[in-house]
Amino acid sequence: xxxxxxxxxxxxxxxxxxxxxxxxxxxxxxxxxxxxxxxxxxxxxxxxxxxxxxxxxxxxxxxxxxxxxxxxxxxxxxxxxxxxxxxxxxxxxxxxxxxxxxxxxxxxxxxxxxxxxxxxxxxxxxxxxxxxxxxxxxxxxxxxxxxxxxxxxxxxxxxxxxxxxxxxxxx
Ligand SMILES: [Fe+2]
Ligand SMILES: [Fe+2]
Numbered sequence: 064x065x066x067x068x069x070x071x072x073x074x075x076x077x078x079x080x081x082x083x084x085x086x087x088x089x090x091x092x093x094x095x096x097x098x099x100x101x102x103x104x105x106x107x108x109x110x111x112x113x114x115x116x117x118x119x120x121x122x123x124x125x126x127x128x129x130x131x132x133x134x135x136x137x138x139x140x141x142x143x144x145x146x147x148x149x150x151x152x153x154x155x156x157x158x159x160x161x162x163x164x165x166x167x168x169x170x171x172x173x174x175x176x177x178x179x180x181x182x183x184x185x186x187x188x189x190x191x192x193x194x195x196x197x198x199x200x201x202x203x204x205x206x207x208x209x210x211x212x213x214x215x216x217x218x219x220x221x222x223x224x225x226x227x228x229x230x231x232x233x234x
Contacts, residue, residue, distance in 0.1 A: 067104060070111045079128045080110065086165055091138050098205055099212020105204065106135050113200040122193050123171060130175030131197045133162040155180050155187065 071077065083089055084107075093103035110131035117127040137157035139147060146153040159176045162168055168176075175197045178189040189195045 067107055070107060073111070076111060076114055076128060079114075079125050080132050083129065083132050083166065088161070088165060089133075089136060092136060095138055097135065098208035100208050102135055105208060106132050108204045108208075109134060109197065109201045112204065113197045116196050116200065117193060120192070120196075122196070126169055126171045127175065127193045127196060129166075130168075130172035130193070131200070133166070133168075133172070134158060134176050134179045134197060134201065136161045136176075151180065151183055155184065 077084075090103065092106065093101050095102040097105045110128050113131040114124050114128040117124040135154065135158055137150075137154050141157040141161060142150055142153055146157075155177050159173060162176055163173070171191050171193055174190050175194045178184070178187045178194045179198045179201050181187055181189055181198050189198055
């Protein structure tokens with residue numbers, strides 16, 4: 064069973080992001096290594112868990128799901144070799160450019176994408192609660208993935224954090 068199957072079985076969520084997941088260029092991020100895993104799976108996790116949080120808080124879960132899915136929409140070719148070294152700082156710009164090219168974005172979705180690295184990009188402060196949620200969930204998911212890939216001893220503790228997030232927001 065695929066680790067993301069529970070997400071793919073959520074019809075409400077899939078209805079919101081279907082067109083993005085079917086986009087050929089977007090699917091190229093599956094080839095990109097990200098926190099020891101692949102960028103597509105990372106983006107889906109961030110999108111889905113942010114979506115659950117937003118739903119629980121009665122925020123705009125649709126924009127959170129879509130903005131969250133597009134937050135790391137870039138491949139190596141989208142960054143110059145110099146920028147690749149500093150992709151931590153430049154990739155939100157590349158992601159926003161790509162996302163704007165392939166999809167109609169709302170102001171909130173644009174904000175979610177460009178501010179998700181806050182505070183690494185201190186001048187890009189989230190303007191909406193939805194952006195704060197994606198930024199926070201991105202960091203939690205990234206930590207989980209990082210330790211799953213590189214620090215097996217820490218998986219247990221981090222899994223607990225992940226499970227707490229699920230328990231709090233999925234009912
Ligand atoms: Fe990112
Ligand atoms: Fe991310």
